[in-house]
Amino acid sequence: MSTPNHYRLPTEGQPPEALLEQMSNFKSEDVNWQEGRTWSLVYHLGPEHDALLKAASNLYFSESYINPFAFKSLQRMERELIQMAAGLLNGDDGVCGTVTSGGTESIFLAVYTYRERARKAGKLRSGAEIVLPVTAHPAFEKAAHLLGLKTVKTPVDEDGRADVEAMRKRLTKRTLMLVASAPSYPHGLLDPLPEIAALAQNHGLPLHVDACIGGFMLPWVERLRPGRLPAWDFRLPGVTSMSADTHKFAYGAKGSSILLYRSIDYLRHQFYVSTDWPGGIYASATFQGSRSGGPIAAAWAAMHALGEAGYLRIGEGLLSGSERLQSAIRNIPGLQIIGQPCMNILAFRSSDKQTDTFVIADQLEAKGWVMDRQQRPDCIHLTVMQQHLEQLDTFINDLQEAVAFAQKHPGAKSQGNAALYGVMARLPMRGMVARSVRQLYEQLYSSKPSGEDSQEGTASPEPAWWMGPLNRLLSRWPFSR
Numbered sequence: 001m002s003t004p005n006h007y008r009l010p011t012e013g014q015p016p017e018a019l020l021e022q023m024s025n026f027k028s029e030d031v032n033w034q035e036g037r038t039w040s041l042v043y044h045l046g047p048e049h050d051a052l053l054k055a056a057s058n059l060y061f062s063e064s065y066i067n068p069f070a071f072k073s074l075q076r077m078e079r080e081l082i083q084m085a086a087g088l089l090n091g092d093d094g095v096c097g098t099v100t101s102g103g104t105e106s107i108f109l110a111v112y113t114y115r116e117r118a119r120k121a122g123k124l125r126s127g128a129e130i131v132l133p134v135t136a137h138p139a140f141e142k143a144a145h146l147l148g149l150k151t152v153k154t155p156v157d158e159d160g161r162a163d164v165e166a167m168r169k170r171l172t173k174r175t176l177m178l179v180a181s182a183p184s185y186p187h188g189l190l191d192p193l194p195e196i197a198a199l200a201q202n203h204g205l206p207l208h209v210d211a212c213i214g215g216f217m218l219p220w221v222e223r224l225r226p227g228r229l230p231a232w233d234f235r236l237p238g239v240t241s242m243s244a245d246t247h248k249f250a251y252g253a254k255g256s257s258i259l260l261y262r263s264i265d266y267l268r269h270q271f272y273v274s275t276d277w278p279g280g281i282y283a284s285a286t287f288q289g290s291r292s293g294g295p296i297a298a299a300w301a302a303m304h305a306l307g308e309a310g311y312l313r314i315g316e317g318l319l320s321g322s323e324r325l326q327s328a329i330r331n332i333p334g335l336q337i338i339g340q341p342c343m344n345i346l347a348f349r350s351s352d353k354q355t356d357t358f359v360i361a362d363q364l365e366a367k368g369w370v371m372d373r374q375q376r377p378d379c380i381h382l383t384v385m386q387q388h389l390e391q392l393d394t395f396i397n398d399l400q401e402a403v404a405f406a407q408k409h410p411g412a413k414s415q416g417n418a419a420l421y422g423v424m425a426r427l428p429m430r431g432m433v434a435r436s437v438r439q440l441y442e443q444l445y446s447s448k449p450s451g452e453d454s455q456e457g458t459a460s461p462e463p464a465w466w467m468g469p470l471n472r473l474l475s476r477w478p479f480s481r
């Protein structure tokens with residue numbers, strides 16, 4: 001077989017040391033999260049905890065959890081993870097579930113389960129709909145897309161939380177399920193769960209609470225800041241399922257999440273069984289077939305290594321860090337925090353029309369921070385993690401300077417990386433945005449070589465050339481903010 005233009009399999013094997021060195025060098029172009037300059041992506045406690053996660057994963061390096069009956073030790077750890085999570089989320093003895101590969105798989109499976117349950121009961125209507133607030137994670141939209149369902153997105157109230165009345169108005173005979181976030185990723189806001197759970201219960205509809213990011217943090221917020229949160233979990237009878245990611249604030253290794261249902265009456269619809277394959281009877285509990293045992297082992301190790309006392313100690317650090325950051329932001333005239341953040345996630349924006357939020361982001365990037373720009377409204381996302389705690393004073397100082405610059409230069413337009421985000425955020429023609437992002441992905445994953453000699457390495461695709469100029473144009477457009 002000849003594939004002359006492709007990056008090629010080496011003819012001879014190479015020594016492990018050289019390969020490891022080469023791979024370490026690949027990392028030089030990655031974001032530098034270790035110094036606490038990236039405000040999302042990595043949930044990290046330090047080298048000692050990492051060493052435990054790696055050792056636990058290594059212990060299950062070879063096993064495949066495709067067959068839970070072959071690896072009883074993994075089955076045991078999965079069961080114990082599910083029970084620990086059910087306890088934290090106030091589930092009773094009937095609560096059951098599975099460990100999955102991440103939040104997206106948990107969400108996909110919850111949607112699949114409700115669709116299967118309705119189908120088997122003869123109640124699945126064509127054009128069945130998921131009713132969810134606009135701030136719910138895109139994994140629900142992706143699941144709906146893959147499963148032939150529709151999403152009905154409802155607005156949020158002025159505090160950025162789901163508008164329950166708007167959700168109620170969109171319920172029809174086609175409604176399959178409701179969704180709420182605990183909390184939403186963009187702004188860290190807890191949807192009004194007691195009201196949404198009552199709505200679901202009154203209409204006999206399932207409700208999935210997406211606690212992917214909050215499931216292993218809100219239990220500690222309740223203990224450390226009593227009275228801050230209303231009930232948000234299985235205490236509410238209308239909640240039928242929840243997702244909580246062990247690879248986020250449980251500090252497991254990447255690739256694990258927990259999906260819980262109120263009872264086996266829901267979970268049983270998630271299982272897939274094929275009986276006529278020549279290879280024998282095939283069954284799987286989650287989406288994956290062959291499944292690494294490593295993430296299960298690492299999550300189990302993390303939860304036992306930290307225990308309640310460890311999570312409370314870490315949680316207190318993150319909460320007080322986030323509170324310090326919030327009060328610093330509130331003290332900067334011209335900045336506004338979106339809603340009332342319920343944990344260590346927040347978003348802020350410029351509250352004065354002359355100052356562009358993304359120019360503030362540009363200024364912070366120029367000082368070495370990696371900023372998450374969000375849209376509708378334009379704002380900047382911050383998840384406060386362990387690696388940020390020592391950096392908070394520097395960040396606050398840099399933020400004050402960035403805001404002062406943006407206020408002194410009211411005509412300044414966002415540039416560079418911000419231009420791409422700016423155009424995405426402001427472009428009214430969403431089809432064009434989707435096409436451009438698809439093009440980027442096509443370039444990224446197409447088999448075309450990137451250079452003369454593809455053995456030299458592969459380059460990342462660049463955003464479409466027109467995005468910069470178009471962003472500058474749109475940022476002057478009166479309706480664009």
Ligand SMILES: Cc1ncc(COP(=O)(O)O)c(C=O)c1O
Nearest residue numbers: 102103104137184185210212213
């Ligand atoms: C609220 C929420 N739901 C779902 C997800 C998706 O999780 P994952 O990226 O693990 O698939 C995330 C990820 O940040 C999230 O914050």
